[in-house]
Amino acid sequence: MSHTFTLDGKTISFEEGQTIMQAATKAGVFIPHLCYHPEFKPHGSCKLCTVKVNGRQTASCTMRAIAGMVVESDTPEINDERRTLTQMLFVEGNHFCPSCEKSGNCQLQATAYHLGMMSPHFDHFFPDRPVDASHPEVLLDFNRCILCSLCVRASRDVDGKNVFALSGRGIDTHLIVNAKSGQLADTNFTLHDKAAQVCPVGVILKKREGFAVPIGERSYDKQPISATVEAKQEGY
Amino acid sequence: MALNDRHAEAVAGIVDRVVTRYRRDPTCMVQILREVQEACDWISPEAIDRLQATLGVPRTKIEGVAGFYSFLYLQPRGKYRILFSDNITDRMHGNLTLMERLCSSLWIEPGKVSEDGLVSVDKTSCTGMCDQGPALLVNNLAITRLSEARIDEIAELVRSNTPLAEWPADYFTVEDHIRLPDILLGSQMAPGDALRAAHGRAPSDGLMSSNMRSWREGLPTGLGGPAAMLDEIKRANLRGRGGAGFTTGLKWEACRNAPLKSGQQRFVVCNADEGEPGTFKDRVLLTSYADLVFEGMTAAAYSVGARRGFLYLRGEYRYLLEPLNAVLERRRKEGLLGADILGIPGADFDIEIHLGAGAYVCGEESALIESLEGKRGTPRNRPPFPVTNGYLDQPTIVNNVETFAAAALIALKGGEWYASIGTKHSAGTKVLSVSGDCERPGLYEYPFGVSIRQVLADCGARDTQAVQVSGPSGICVGPAEFDRTIGFEDIPTAGAFTIFDNSRDMFEVARNYVHFFQHESCGFCTPCRVGTALLKNLMDKLHNGCGSPYDFAEIEKMNQLLQSTSHCGLGHTACNPVLDTIEKFRPAYEKRMTRKDFAPAFDLDQALAAARQMTGRDDPGAHIIAEEFGEGSA
Numbered sequence: 023m024s025h026t027f028t029l030d031g032k033t034i035s036f037e038e039g040q041t042i043m044q045a046a047t048k049a050g051v052f053i054p055h056l057c058y059h060p061e062f063k064p065h066g067s068c069k070l071c072t073v074k075v076n077g078r079q080t081a082s083c084t085m086r087a088i089a090g091m092v093v094e095s096d097t098p099e100i101n102d103e104r105r106t107l108t109q110m111l112f113v114e115g116n117h118f119c120p121s122c123e124k125s126g127n128c129q130l131q132a133t134a135y136h137l138g139m140m141s142p143h144f145d146h147f148f149p150d151r152p153v154d155a156s157h158p159e160v161l162l163d164f165n166r167c168i169l170c171s172l173c174v175r176a177s178r179d180v181d182g183k184n185v186f187a188l189s190g191r192g193i194d195t196h197l198i199v200n201a202k203s204g205q206l207a208d209t210n211f212t213l214h215d216k217a218a219q220v221c222p223v224g225v226i227l228k229k230r231e232g233f234a235v236p237i238g239e240r241s242y243d244k245q246p247i248s249a250t251v252e253a254k255q256e257g258y
Numbered sequence: 259m260a261l262n263d264r265h266a267e268a269v270a271g272i273v274d275r276v277v278t279r280y281r282r283d284p285t286c287m288v289q290i291l292r293e294v295q296e297a298c299d300w301i302s303p304e305a306i307d308r309l310q311a312t313l314g315v316p317r318t319k320i321e322g323v324a325g326f327y328s329f330l331y332l333q334p335r336g337k338y339r340i341l342f343s344d345n346i347t348d349r350m351h352g353n354l355t356l357m358e359r360l361c362s363s364l365w366i367e368p369g370k371v372s373e374d375g376l377v378s379v380d381k382t383s384c385t386g387m388c389d390q391g392p393a394l395l396v397n398n399l400a401i402t403r404l405s406e407a408r409i410d411e412i413a414e415l416v417r418s419n420t421p422l423a424e425w426p427a428d429y430f431t432v433e434d435h436i437r438l439p440d441i442l443l444g445s446q447m448a449p450g451d452a453l454r455a456a457h458g459r460a461p462s463d464g465l466m467s468s469n470m471r472s473w474r475e476g477l478p479t480g481l482g483g484p485a486a487m488l489d490e491i492k493r494a495n496l497r498g499r500g501g502a503g504f505t506t507g508l509k510w511e512a513c514r515n516a517p518l519k520s521g522q523q524r525f526v527v528c529n530a531d532e533g534e535p536g537t538f539k540d541r542v543l544l545t546s547y548a549d550l551v552f553e554g555m556t557a558a559a560y561s562v563g564a565r566r567g568f569l570y571l572r573g574e575y576r577y578l579l580e581p582l583n584a585v586l587e588r589r590r591k592e593g594l595l596g597a598d599i600l601g602i603p604g605a606d607f608d609i610e611i612h613l614g615a616g617a618y619v620c621g622e623e624s625a626l627i628e629s630l631e632g633k634r635g636t637p638r639n640r641p642p643f644p645v646t647n648g649y650l651d652q653p654t655i656v657n658n659v660e661t662f663a664a665a666a667l668i669a670l671k672g673g674e675w676y677a678s679i680g681t682k683h684s685a686g687t688k689v690l691s692v693s694g695d696c697e698r699p700g701l702y703e704y705p706f707g708v709s710i711r712q713v714l715a716d717c718g719a720r721d722t723q724a725v726q727v728s729g730p731s732g733i734c735v736g737p738a739e740f741d742r743t744i745g746f747e748d749i750p751t752a753g754a755f756t757i758f759d760n761s762r763d764m765f766e767v768a769r770n771y772v773h774f775f776q777h778e779s780c781g782f783c784t785p786c787r788v789g790t791a792l793l794k795n796l797m798d799k800l801h802n803g804c805g806s807p808y809d810f811a812e813i814e815k816m817n818q819l820l821q822s823t824s825h826c827g828l829g830h831t832a833c834n835p836v837l838d839t840i841e842k843f844r845p846a847y848e849k850r851m852t853r854k855d856f857a858p859a860f861d862l863d864q865a866l867a868a869a870r871q872m873t874g875r876d877d878p879g880a881h882i883i884a885e886e887f888g889e890g891s892a
């Protein structure tokens with residue numbers, strides 16, 4: 023059975039059990055997000071997808087759509103908050119875009135552009151996160167990890183390997199890999215794993231492929247991240 | 259055999275013993291890790307090897323869980339692991355000076371392990387001993403009433419490698435300090451009386467019919483008791499004592515009516531995580547009123563149709579584990595737990611104790627359930643709520659310790675009696691944990707509606723500047739508000755009542771609380787994980803004398819964001835102490851404003867300190883005076 027709700031005044035139809043994010047995406051409406059990925063169980067941690075439902079804010083990737091609900095998303099107030107969240111993610115890690123292989127393909131960077139983020143605003147934390155270059159095919163640069171858990175979910179739910187997990191707590195939360203040595207080389211991870219493809223930022227990087235596509239010709243150089251929602255929509 | 263192999267073998271033996279006792283059940287992960295650590299002092303890679311093999315779970319899962327809890331160690335922390343309670347009341351009693359004294363006496367730095375691996379000394383969040391602090395935990399056992407003399411003795415005991423069991427018993431005494439009892443703290447109920455009364459009561463017709471289906475499902479037919487028990491709880495207007503004040507009757511009814519899939523059952527969980535700085539009432543209830551609490555849980559189980567229950571006891575109260583297990587054992591013998599309770603066929607219920615491991619956020623009910631299931635204590639996405647999808651996805655009620663104790667009284671004396679006490683929207687009494695600047699810290703029980711002023715008078719508080727009600731996530735009131743009352747109509751509280759006299763610096767109070775939230779954020783969501791860290795940096799910046807009005811705006815912005823986008827209550831309330839104190843004790847902040855508009859956190863002169871030390875220079879020329887570069891003092 024199909025129902026509808028309104029999103030920024032637009033009528034969106036949804037099916038029972040769909041989240042606001044799923045319904046919006048299907049209708050071609052972009053809601054900024056980083057930890058959500060249509061192929062995985064929603065997680066709800068980055069909070070970029072926050073919307074206002076009947077006046078109360080909530081994550082649209084985990085909130086089930088209910089018929090008749092009134093949802094606001096693309097408002098100055100909410101976009102301000104999203105921009106601040108993006109700035110927080112930038113200063114929490116070490117994101118030096120000009121030197122990053124993911125530049126132009128990075129969802130964090132593209133989202134920052136989408137939201138008009140002009141500066142990091144906050145003082146940088148400059149965390150000390152050593153790189154793991156042990157694996158023959160893949161480099162892990164933890165400096166850019168935004169703790170979205172996509173690799174965790176992909177490895178667990180698709181690859182059936184549990185290569186990744188989060189450990190620590192609070193600001194010390196960090197990604198770990200499944201090896202006594204703590205090194206990726208000592209896991210059964212391969213480049214063909216789903217988990218090798220999902221990182222929205224530049225943590226899980228294929229080796230010896232640096233800048234194969236020049237900056238300026240990459241995904242989000244050609245079209246803004248908000249345009250990707252239409253592409254996804256076609257994939258449905 | 260090499261030393262390493264022998265070590266691994268010994269560890270494997272310990273792990274096997276623990277894992278076997280927990281039926282190789284990975285949902286008991288937190289308990290397993292805690293017990294392995296109790297035997298091995300830390301969770302070594304060898305221990306994880308063995309756990310991985312015996313539990314059949316990936317290493318990432320074990321390390322992810324162990325890494326979440328403050329009291330579980332993936333690195334060696336010494337044979338004696340000493341943690342100073344660092345609540346604001348401990349600070350007021352000089353805990354930091356005492357910690358320094360211990361560290362210098364043992365020749366170690368805070369946060370580090372001694373060279374010989376014997377001891378580590380660090381801080382931890384409030385240990386719930388505010389009425390008898392300063393306090394510390396040594397290998398999770400609480401030592402109260404610290405003094406310089408006691409610290410020197412402890413240093414000696416550590417140096418001489420004296421086993422903990424041989425430390426003076428007096429150190430570990432924890433007092434109840436019941437100052438003002440009412441219906442609950444004054445209760446003389448004999449074990450079983452409440453259950454007998456609940457069983458004997460006949461249900462009112464309305465409830466009987468509306469709940470016919472569900473209670474038939476959960477319990478043998480022909481019983482009036484369960485529905486009647488629920489009826490009394492509703493009639494009592496009982497609201498949860500854990501802070502939020504949700505109507506207990508509705509919660510129980512929702513759980514009782516929640517459909518069960520095949521093989522499922524209902525659960526009763528008692529939330530004894532009591533992590534809010536300044537609260538210690540649940541500790542006393544579990545020490546001296548455990549029967550009342552367990553009886554309330556049993557009445558709840560009877561009413562919702564549950565056969566299993568958990569008491570989630572915070573790790574800081576580790577010393578209560580054996581006494582509480584003894585009470586459970588006695589109740590089993592008395593036929594008050596186990597099969598056919600009170601001889602009622604099919605009335606089966608038993609309680610297990612689950613010990614936490616140092617994580618305040620596990621008091622949040624869905625995080626608590628995750629922890630019970632052996633996971634990291636991350637709050638869940640809601641809905642669905644625990645009443646329908648709780649422990650292992652089955653209907654579960656989670657209630658505070660005091661809520662269950664009150665439920666037992668209601669079972670015994672009826673809902674009407676209870677509702678007649680307190681105020682219209684806040685029935686019954688509230689137990690307050692009073693600490694800080696007063697003559698008689700301890701527990702005070704009042705009917706709801708008591709004024710702040712009354713409590714201050716009763717506990718002998720003088721020159722009171724402020725009271726923090728309900729801990730950092732609650733509210734801070736100044737003298738102008740002392741006629742406000744405790745209750746859901748005015749100031750709701752989980753129980754903390756922390757008093758500050760005129761000599762205290764309310765900015766430092768707020769800063770201590772902000773450090774608490776930063777330390778206790780679970781780290782799951784961006785706003786809380788990063789926001790609490792930014793807030794802490796802001797407060798430290800002001801503390802370091804680099805404040806400006808710009809910082810007020812930043813704090814306000816952080817508050818907005820955390821309120822509206824955080825995943826759980828911790829993030830929602832994390833800015834409260836700062837906002838409240840800015841509003842009510844502004845001079846404490848003004849004092850720290852060194853510039854008219856903006857002062858950077860980065861201190862040029864401080865940055866040169868290392869260079870000065872290396873070159874052995876400390877003349878005026880080796881310093882940069884900030885005023886020469888900034889736009890002038892405010």
Ligand SMILES: Cc1cc2nc3c(=O)[nH]c(=O)nc-3n(C[C@H](O)[C@H](O)[C@H](O)COP(=O)(O)O)c2cc1C
Pocket residue numbers: 497498499500501502503504506529530531532533534618619620621622623624656657658659661826827828
């Ligand atoms: C961060 C956080 C910590 C909490 N800690 C506790 C606690 O220690 N004890 C408690 O009973 N409730 C705590 N709560 C509230 C619980 O989530 C839940 O509402 C309560 O246990 C329900 O019991 P009640 O209805 O009897 O009050 C906490 C909530 C949050 C958000």
Ligand code: SF4
Pocket residue numbers: 166167168169170171172173174197220221222223225226
């Ligand atoms: S490595 Fe990438 S995918 Fe994995 S948690 Fe970090 S940011 Fe997310």
Ligand code: SF4
Pocket residue numbers: 619636637778779780781782783784786787824825826827828829830
């Ligand atoms: S608000 Fe804080 S404690 Fe709560 S889920 Fe988010 S990060 Fe965790």
Ligand code: FES
Pocket residue numbers: 054055056057058065066067068069070071072081082083084
């Ligand atoms: S996309 Fe919804 S919280 Fe991250």
